[in-house]
Amino acid sequence: MDPQLLFDLTFPLAAPxxxxxxxxxxxxxxxxxxxxxxxxxxxxxxxxALVIPQFATVFAAVASPELPGVAALLGTPLGAAAGWAHFIAFDLFVGRFIHLDSRERGIHPLVTAPVLVLTILLAPLGLLAHLLLRAVLPRRRSQQADLAATPSR
Known part of the structure; x- marks a missing residue:
């Protein structure tokens, strides 16, 4: 498939x-x-869709990673598009973790939202920010835990 098309498609699939x-x-x-x-x-x-048709090329670059080989792969449309899809998938996974962990810990959504935006843009820094928040903010019960603990009548 066309790397440009797949590159253009990747973030819109995650944005919702x-x-x-x-x-x-x-x-x-x-x-x-x-x-x-x-x-x-x-x-x-x-x-x-990007990696499987070019598996041998991609695998050769990542199985024994050296900077020139990885740079050469990422310097191609295929490599850049695959790298972008990789980033978007794992950034979303990290964002999901941050969202769920924040909810569980009772961290206010207005505190979490900027961390999620940072995670979209620079995921390792967003995760670091979340881990720092976890360390300094007191753990509060989530609203869900509060509802579960409330006796029903």
Missing amino acids: FWALMILAPGWSVTRRIIGSPLIVVPPMLVYA
Whole structure:
């Protein structure tokens, strides 16, 4: 398939999930959708569509990684598009973790939203920011835990 087309398709496949986590974190639909790790499948399929037809080339570059070989691969349209799909898939997986962990710890969505935006742009820094927040903010019970602990009448 055309690397440019797949490159262009990758982020739009992930964007709705980011929008749910950032703009509607408490919505029951968000909880249901983001609760599934399968949200990362669309960008993973793009990655597979790029890598599988060129498996030998990609595998050679990553099996014994050396900077010149990885740079050469990433300097091609195929390599750049595959790298982008890889980033988008794993960034979304990390964002999902941050969202779910924040909800479980009772971290306010207005605190989590900028961390998720940072994760979209620079995922390792977003994850670092979340881990720092976890370390300094007191753990509060989530709203879900509060509801579960409330006796029904």
